[in-house]
Amino acid sequence: MPAISNADFLALWEDGQRLHSLDRGLLAIQAWFPSPAGEDAADWSLGRRNQALAALHEQCFGPRIEGWTVCEGCGEKLEFHVDCRALIERQRGSGSQSVIFKGQTFRAPTSRDLARIARECDAGTAALRLAGMCRMEEVDADAHGIASWGDKDFEELGEAITLADPLAEILLSLECPVCAHTRQEPLDLPAFFWAELEATAKRLLNEIHTLATAYGWSEAEILSLSDARRAMYLHMVLA
């Protein structure tokens, strides 16, 4: 993975401003993971995408993802942390990322698939459309079409795909220390990555503003300083 400069951070943050969270994650991946010609990260399985985002997070911000949510039982603030290295490991070695279910072959869903059903309000219709997009072929000629499936079938297909593409869904197991309420909550990795990137970009812009005001240097001149030199000048200006 190529090194990530401060100028890269700012350019990416600027490019991602008007994009949907899904597309921001892909923008970051495409900036730093050179893909073979003709390959688009939008067509990567969600597990592969999340693995790439976890690797990027580790390189840019360190391995620890920290967050918090609110207990549904008593309203207590629940803090959690996830280690990116464990996430990367979970996806390692996952093979074909396709499954045979009820006589039909399905590939793992991609970001492009999710974008196509993003505006679908009905969960059942969304599941049907997603399964339709991911169906590759009928193995068993007598297989019943997915249109006749019930909720349980879609649930089981989801579980089978999670085994084939383990990082497609990252579920946090949360237990409240006050009321002992437990629940599982999905971790939105693109959103967490972007929040970190945005915080870094804003901190950099703030530092550029401070140094430009004090010394009259241009943005490019300030960004060309090493982190250590910039920090030292900031320290002297703010002292």
Ligand SMILES: [Zn+2]
């Ligand atoms: Zn609670």
